[in-house]
Amino acid sequence: MTTSVAAGRPNQDRQGENPRLQLLEKSLKKFHYQQDALIEVLHIAQETFGHLDEEILDYVSLRLRLPPSWVFGVATFYNFFSLDPQGDHVCVVCMGTACYVKGAGEIVARIEQAFSMKAGETTPDGKLTLMAARCLGNCSLAPMLTLDGEVLGKQTPEATLAAIQEKMRLVQARQEDTK
Amino acid sequence: MNPAELHSLAEQERQRQKEQALRLFLCYSTPCLSAGADKVKSALEALIAERRKSGEVDLELVATGCMGPCSRGPLLRILSPEGGERMFEKLTPETACDILRRHWADEPPPVEPLAVDLPFFSRQTRIVLDNSGWIDPEKIEQSIARGAYGALAYVLREMNPEEVCNTIKSSGLRGRGGGGYPTGVKWELVRKSPAERKFVVANGDEGDPGAYMDRTIMESDPHRVLEGMAIAGYATGAEQGYIYVRGEYPLAAARLSRAIKDAERKGLLGSRILESNFNFRIDLRVGAGAFVCGEETALMTSIMGRRGQPVPRPPYPAQSGLWGYPTLINNVETFANVAPILKNGAEWFSGFGTEKSKGTKVFALCGEVVNSGLIEVHMGIRLREIVFDIGGGLPDGGAFKAAQTGGPSGGCIPAAHLDTPVDYESLKELGSMMGSGGLIVMNQGSCMPDVAKFFMEFCQDESCGKCVPCRVGTVEMHEILTRITNGAAVLEDLEMLEDLCRLVQESSLCGLGMTAPNPVLNTLEYFRDEYLAHIRDRRCPAEVCRLDKVPLLKLPEHARELAIFLKEKC
Ligand SMILES: Cc1cc2nc3c(=O)[nH]c(=O)nc-3n(C[C@H](O)[C@H](O)[C@H](O)COP(=O)(O)O)c2cc1C
Numbered sequence: 001m002t003t004s005v006a007a008g009r010p011n012q013d014r015q016g017e018n019p020r021l022q023l024l025e026k027s028l029k030k031f032h033y034q035q036d037a038l039i040e041v042l043h044i045a046q047e048t049f050g051h052l053d054e055e056i057l058d059y060v061s062l063r064l065r066l067p068p069s070w071v072f073g074v075a076t077f078y079n080f081f082s083l084d085p086q087g088d089h090v091c092v093v094c095m096g097t098a099c100y101v102k103g104a105g106e107i108v109a110r111i112e113q114a115f116s117m118k119a120g121e122t123t124p125d126g127k128l129t130l131m132a133a134r135c136l137g138n139c140s141l142a143p144m145l146t147l148d149g150e151v152l153g154k155q156t157p158e159a160t161l162a163a164i165q166e167k168m169r170l171v172q173a174r175q176e177d178t179k
Numbered sequence: 180m181n182p183a184e185l186h187s188l189a190e191q192e193r194q195r196q197k198e199q200a201l202r203l204f205l206c207y208s209t210p211c212l213s214a215g216a217d218k219v220k221s222a223l224e225a226l227i228a229e230r231r232k233s234g235e236v237d238l239e240l241v242a243t244g245c246m247g248p249c250s251r252g253p254l255l256r257i258l259s260p261e262g263g264e265r266m267f268e269k270l271t272p273e274t275a276c277d278i279l280r281r282h283w284a285d286e287p288p289p290v291e292p293l294a295v296d297l298p299f300f301s302r303q304t305r306i307v308l309d310n311s312g313w314i315d316p317e318k319i320e321q322s323i324a325r326g327a328y329g330a331l332a333y334v335l336r337e338m339n340p341e342e343v344c345n346t347i348k349s350s351g352l353r354g355r356g357g358g359g360y361p362t363g364v365k366w367e368l369v370r371k372s373p374a375e376r377k378f379v380v381a382n383g384d385e386g387d388p389g390a391y392m393d394r395t396i397m398e399s400d401p402h403r404v405l406e407g408m409a410i411a412g413y414a415t416g417a418e419q420g421y422i423y424v425r426g427e428y429p430l431a432a433a434r435l436s437r438a439i440k441d442a443e444r445k446g447l448l449g450s451r452i453l454e455s456n457f458n459f460r461i462d463l464r465v466g467a468g469a470f471v472c473g474e475e476t477a478l479m480t481s482i483m484g485r486r487g488q489p490v491p492r493p494p495y496p497a498q499s500g501l502w503g504y505p506t507l508i509n510n511v512e513t514f515a516n517v518a519p520i521l522k523n524g525a526e527w528f529s530g531f532g533t534e535k536s537k538g539t540k541v542f543a544l545c546g547e548v549v550n551s552g553l554i555e556v557h558m559g560i561r562l563r564e565i566v567f568d569i570g571g572g573l574p575d576g577g578a579f580k581a582a583q584t585g586g587p588s589g590g591c592i593p594a595a596h597l598d599t600p601v602d603y604e605s606l607k608e609l610g611s612m613m614g615s616g617g618l619i620v621m622n623q624g625s626c627m628p629d630v631a632k633f634f635m636e637f638c639q640d641e642s643c644g645k646c647v648p649c650r651v652g653t654v655e656m657h658e659i660l661t662r663i664t665n666g667a668a669v670l671e672d673l674e675m676l677e678d679l680c681r682l683v684q685e686s687s688l689c690g691l692g693m694t695a696p697n698p699v700l701n702t703l704e705y706f707r708d709e710y711l712a713h714i715r716d717r718r719c720p721a722e723v724c725r726l727d728k729v730p731l732l733k734l735p736e737h738a739r740e741l742a743i744f745l746k747e748k749c
């Protein structure tokens with residue numbers, strides 16, 4: 001354990017400045033600064049911050065004493081980790097076999113068309129992120145998708161578009177209320 | 180806890196359950212949850228609480244794992260102490276409460292219950308899913324009441340590791356993760372590897388699209404998996420286990436981690452298990468979304484916190500796995516078979532199934548079928564029985580076209596082979612695979628070249644990029660399949676596609692690349708006319724593809740000859 005304390009020293013100042021990194025520090029400590037725990041740490045970091053930006057990756061590499069390229073390599077290898085911030089709403093359409101056979105491709109195409117975007121992107125106004133996933137394990141409800149984490153089964157393109165617009169409308173209404 | 184205490188805890192819980200006037204089982208696994216099971220649960224709970232206030236009701240609402248017919252969820256099963264059982268489907272909070280109220284009032288229910296002799300249930304053989312749908316996976320007592328950890332207690336007291344390996348060997352159990360390698364042989368290899376440390380790993384990555392068996396097993400009966408791993412640890416001499424769960428399965432991870440804690444607290448995992456000399460710890464690892472991490476060598480690198488890229492075998496994990504120590508890797512469903520085998524004996528288990536494929540297999544039956552959901556059938560059952568009896572056939576009178584098994588490493592089985600027995604060998608003969616157990620039924624609305632393209636796109640995306648044949652080959656094959664499906668292909672392309680398939684099959688490093696061409700070769704064999712219709716007639720028989728591109732280049736005859744000449748000479 002002594003080595004990890006030493007390794008952390010040059011970074012102590014930065015941590016003081018940034019409360020987000022303090023949070024991360026806690027989970028690093030939980031894993032005893034073990035290099036094997038890199039993926040676990042990145043999971044927690046992403047959960048806390050929404051995405052993994054350069055600063056976070058840098059910090060993790062310093063604290064676990066791994067080369068930055070190593071940490072970056074792991075973060076980009078796994079689909080789960082996102083280096084870009086996500087939109088206000090996140091729609092993940094399952095493109096697994098069962099969903100595809102039942103017409104998930106059409107749903108993606110219609111959303112892409114309606115919001116002039118491609119799967120994997122966020123709209124320029126940051127309102128919607130559209131992603132395609134590989135089987136979310138709800139195949140009996142195919143075609144299915146998740147919208148802000150909520151599972152919607154047996155979808156049609158119309159129903160999905162309506163659900164997205166409803167979500168956006170609700171948020172807008174709430175914002176106007178608070179004004 | 181010692182074995183006697185385990186036994187009395189089981190008795191106690193069984194007695195408690197018997198004393199309930201009514202037991203309600205509400206399916207609380209992911210598909211039913213997303214169909215609204217949580218709302219049904221709170222409504223029922225409110226109703227029960229209200230009734231409790233006004234008088235005594237001794238009834239219990241159990242939030243269980245998957246009951247099977249997931250597309251009919253949310254599902255509620257009512258069990259009276261005399262053994263009367265009724266099951267209701269597609270519930271809303273209102274109907275659920277109504278059913279319960281009328282039950283109290285001795286009135287007939289407002290909706291018809293599911294027929295008890297539904298072939299969906301009666302044609303199944305449930306070994307792995309025995310407890311699924313009957314216990315609350317978050318209450319260890321309920322698992323124990325149904326016999327959990329009994330086999331572990333027996334093994335620790337009565338058997339030595341060699342005997343355990345021999346029992347698994349003679350049961351004929353084969354790996355359920357896809358390849359079908361004999362499990363007992365693998366255990367024996369690890370047992371015999373000399374080392375001061377060994378590991379046991381449960382593969383719960385389940386990357387195959389259209390498959391969710393492992394998810395359901397982990398969510399519905401986590402203790403069964405843990406018990407299997409602990410027995411494996413005893414049999415191979417390992418003291419540490421890892422269970423690797425896919426990142427997309429947060430509920431499975433949560434229930435497993437709860438189960439691990441509960442088992443540790445009761446002395447069923449950890450040190451000196453059941454007051455024996457055996458120590459075994461299990462840690463949970465959550466994946467981060469990479470299909471290739473299901474491959475065993477990649478999975479181990481991922482557990483060690485690195486990029487999940489496969490490494491060449493040998494050495495096999497049994498000799499050198501995690502941190503260089505001998506490691507036993509089995510699929511989650513494989514582990515779930517272990518406890519029943521040791522409890523009932525190898526002979527009992529080998530009584531199910533065919534000569535070379537013993538026991539049962541869990542399938543996720545999906546796609547164009549009336550009853551989609553999770554089923555467990557004995558090996559060797561005809562595909563026709565699965566699709567038409569258990570699955571209830573195709574909805575809206577659709578005609579069966581093919582059943583896709585084995586995910587991206589498998590293939591499509593056409594209608595002509597509906598009477599094939601479902602076992603490892605027969606499926607392989609048809610150019611498909613058992614795989615982990617996704618079974619997707621397709622009707623005439625599916626276009627086979629398009630399906631092949633779909634799988635190739637999957638493999639292209641998921642290729643880890645380490646070796647060239649797979650990284651470049653899948654892209655090239657996808658390119659050709661795209662040309663075929665958008666009308667820009669010429670006949671020569673088909674030839675090139677087949678060549679590429681063989682090349683990638685033979686020269687890739689890991690199973691992903693080696694099997695990536697399977698869906699293409701298999702659909703080419705059974706549905707070649709569809710490929711030809713796209714290329715020659717520029718027509719998609721299933722009316723899926725938009726053939727709006729024109730072939731760019733038609734090789735002139737002399738160029739074609741040159742190509743053949745080059746292929747022969749080089
Ligand atoms: C690309 C690829 C993906 C795989 N995915 C899985 C998987 O998701 N789950 C699994 O249990 N086995 C998977 N396997 C098979 C494993 O490598 C390994 O053979 C298996 O876990 C062994 O367990 P078993 O003997 O119990 O089948 C995959 C193999 C390959 C090549």
Ligand code: SF4
Nearest residue numbers: 643645646649689692
């Ligand atoms: S065959 Fe594909 S997935 Fe396997 S090691 Fe090679 S590039 Fe990676």
Ligand code: FES
Nearest residue numbers: 094096099138139
């Ligand atoms: S294929 Fe979409 S959830 Fe499995």
Ligand code: FES
Nearest residue numbers: 206211245247249
């Ligand atoms: S999840 Fe409820 S029946 Fe499968």
